[in-house]
Amino acid sequence: xxxxxxxxxxxxxxxxxxxxxxxxxxxxxxxxxxxxxxxxxxxxxxxxxxxxxxxxxxxxxxxxxxxxxxxxxxxxxxxxxxxxxxxxxxxxxxxxxxxxxxxxxxxxxxxxxxxxxxxxxxxxxxxxxxxxxxxxxxxxxxxxxxxx
Numbered sequence: 001x002x003x004x005x006x007x008x009x010x011x012x013x014x015x016x017x018x019x020x021x022x023x024x025x026x027x028x029x030x031x032x033x034x035x036x037x038x039x040x041x042x043x044x045x046x047x048x049x050x051x052x053x054x055x056x057x058x059x060x061x062x063x064x065x066x067x068x069x070x071x072x073x074x075x076x077x078x079x080x081x082x083x084x085x086x087x088x089x090x091x092x093x094x095x096x097x098x099x100x101x102x103x104x105x106x107x108x109x110x111x112x113x114x115x116x117x118x119x120x121x122x123x124x125x126x127x128x129x130x131x132x133x134x135x136x137x138x139x140x141x142x143x144x145x146x147x148x
Contacts, residue, residue: 031057047078052085056087059075062074063075074103076094076103
């Protein structure tokens with residue numbers, strides 16, 4: 001009895017893996033020919049099951065609004081899940097979402113909540129302020145001699 005159960009589980013595991021990969025490949029082929037709706041249908045169950053490649057590709061569809069409604073927060077969620085799983089393309093896309101601020105809240109972006117810091121950074125964006133700071137630094141600079 002144990003052997004039958006073990007054989008059944010082994011068969012399911014061996015035969016299930018190629019089917020899992022075939023669904024991803026079918027979605028990839030559909031996306032290449034421009035059928036993004038079919039690609040999303042193929043990748044959605046895979047992404048829900050934890051396939052990081054499907055998460056990133058489905059996130060791209062959400063991010064660009066191809067075949068499905070544009071939803072930047074869903075794209076960022078998928079990218080973050082792939083990034084936390086250690087998948088480099090997911091890490092890159094999530095970092096870009098954070099940098100651009102698309103699909104993430106302000107608290108997720110890691111910005112300081114202190115108003116003084118934000119005011120200072122806004123002030124430093126002004127060219128006149130940067131120029132004044134650089135000229136002040138330049139006035140204090142003295143060349144060092146080779147001898148000490």
